[in-house]
Amino acid sequence: MLKRLLLLLCLTGHVFAKEPPDVECLVVHLKYVHCSWNKQGTPEVNYTFYGWFVIIRDSADVSECPSYLSENNINTGCNQPCGSRFNSFYTRLVHENQSSKEKEHELKTKVKLNPPTNLTVHYGSDSNLWLSWTQISSNCVESEVRYRINNRNWAVVSIGKQNYCLNLPSHSSLYELQVRSRIGYACGLSEFWSDWTEPVVWGSNNSTDPNKMNSSMSVWTPVLSVVGAFILIVLVMMLLHNERWVICDSQTSHTCCSFLKDWFKFPEGLKEGLNYNERPCPVREYCHVRQSDSESSDCSTCSVTTDQTDCSVFIPVNESDLPTPCSSSISQF
Structure with a gap:
């Protein structure tokens, strides 16, 4: 056992x-x-x-x-x-x-390589943003650059050299850039990427603060609205004045101008200016009388009633034929 x-x-x-x-x-x-x-x-x-x-x-x-x-x-x-x-x-x-x-x-x-070193970024004379770094065996290494603007999503770009150009960056935006690398195809492709480098930063972070962005918009929005409305009103008034689309006379001024006020939605100050209330004015007509016939002429035949909207009518005559005032009448509008 x-x-x-x-x-x-x-x-x-x-x-x-x-x-x-x-x-x-x-x-x-x-x-x-x-x-x-x-x-x-x-x-x-x-x-x-x-x-x-x-x-x-x-x-x-x-x-x-x-x-x-x-x-x-x-x-x-x-x-x-x-x-x-x-x-x-x-x-x-x-x-x-x-x-x-x-x-x-x-x-x-x-x-697995160590992260790249000597990561630098500078704004070039060609108005582009240049990123460069150092890694061993540059001929055997491929890299990835990732960047984001104003803390948005990362964008990743694969490159086979040790520098990268970002075209025409905005000075008012904040750029963050990182790099990682690995052994490439030329030297036996590795399965492992290095860790990302610490980010380098370029630009301004003014636009990254949502509160500042909203504050800026809140200041400019009413200003732009007022300027736009003023320009529109001026253009409409110029068109009405130059093209004479609508004519308001003494008979139709109330109906016509009310239509304009309701259609264009003018401010109150401009609406008051569209009330064409005209006062009656007397108009005197002159007739030409010869010297010899001044006593026998019937001046009553020269009496003319006219409707004039201009109260300061002046009719030029020759100095040799001085006008003789004739009987006049007053016309009410």
């Missing part, structure tokens, strides 16, 4: 043994390889890490991790110098001399 129990424990012991965690590796900025084994949480025990590049099969320099990363005194990762990322990279975790299975990593597409 005891022998059977020992045999059962030997056969099932590997089932209860704790499997070592999985190892993931990434090339950081083409300078070192970062490997970690805490994706599923901090391990319960400390593991010894081994990692190496294989240049020639069955020939490798296997060495322990030179720089561990830890959490609560438990090893969770390792940074070690980077070889050629185009060669296979192998890892191994060991606990109490119990070696785990080796794992092969293809690092060609697993490169």
